[in-house]
Amino acid sequence: xxxxxxxxxxxxxxxxxxxxxxxxxxxxxxxxxxxxxxxxxxxxxxxxxxxxxxxxxxxxxxxxxxxxxxxxxxxxxxxxxxxxxxxxxxxxxxxxxxxxxxxxxxxxxxxxxxxxxxxxxxxxxxxxxxxxxxxxxxxxxxxxxxxxxxxxxxxxxxxxxxxxxxxxxxxxxxxxxxxxxxxxxxxxxxxxxxxxxxxxxxxxxxxxxxxxxxxxxxxxxxxxxxxxxxxxxxxxxxxxx
Ligand SMILES: [Zn+2]
Numbered sequence: 001x002x003x004x005x006x007x008x009x010x011x012x013x014x015x016x017x018x019x020x021x022x023x024x025x026x027x028x029x030x031x032x033x034x035x036x037x038x039x040x041x042x043x044x045x046x047x048x049x050x051x052x053x054x055x056x057x058x059x060x061x062x063x064x065x066x067x068x069x070x071x072x073x074x075x076x077x078x079x080x081x082x083x084x085x086x087x088x089x090x091x092x093x094x095x096x097x098x099x100x101x102x103x104x105x106x107x108x109x110x111x112x113x114x115x116x117x118x119x120x121x122x123x124x125x126x127x128x129x130x131x132x133x134x135x136x137x138x139x140x141x142x143x144x145x146x147x148x149x150x151x152x153x154x155x156x157x158x159x160x161x162x163x164x165x166x167x168x169x170x171x172x173x174x175x176x177x178x179x180x181x182x183x184x185x186x187x188x189x190x191x192x193x194x195x196x197x198x199x200x201x202x203x204x205x206x207x208x209x210x211x212x213x214x215x216x217x218x219x220x221x222x223x224x225x226x227x228x229x230x231x232x233x234x235x236x237x238x239x240x241x
Contacts, residue, residue, distance in 0.1 A: 001055060022105065027064040028068060028115075029068055031081075045165045053228060105132070154208060156200065159210065
């Protein structure tokens with residue numbers, strides 16, 4: 001069943017809302033350098049996830065917001081950014097607009113770590129000003145235990161977890177031949193470095209090493225989608241009570 005907002009006609013939205021499709025998933029990311037995976041990594045992952053879980057959560061899939069707040073990797077070729085106030089206002093207005101056409105439950109599915117505060121503020125603003133219920137999910141944080149389960153290590157930026165997700169979502173974009181374990185850069189607690197000296201960032205020493213096995217990547221990503229879906233279903237159930 002087609003649930004992608006931009007592929008439906010206005011008459012479809014009207015009949016879907018009448019049939020109880022009053023929730024929507026908004027994938028959000030940014031354009032940013034990512035080790036051996038593409039600049040659009042943070043967009044492809046939540047977008048694919050939304051396509052996998054929409055039906056079972058009875059949600060529409062909003063067009064992805066591809067431009068976000070890129071900071072520490074801004075000097076790498078191809079990284080793009082918008083300012084935090086612009087991003088926050090844009091997300092807020094998109095959500096408000098969805099509420100105005102009849103959406104009652106809004107899920108912001110985020111793929112990028114540089115915009116937590118802005119998404120949180122936008123979500124609260126919409127919740128406060130309308131009757132809508134809003135949840136923000138940072139998928140890799142919600143699913144951090146699954147990296148340990150499938151790979152026996154911790155994740156990071158463009159590290160084993162994000163690379164696995166891209167192997168599952170867009171395998172043709174992975175540039176395995178460009179990988180060198182030297183790319184892993186440990187971000188030490190208590191440091192802020194601009195620009196980050198690498199695009200593959202780990203937050204615990206000696207973790208995050210990339211693994212290109214497709215089978216493991218697919219089972220990891222299946223598990224991630226199940227976890228995100230479970231969280232959304234549970235939240236909807238409780239909101240509806
Ligand atoms: Zn990323």
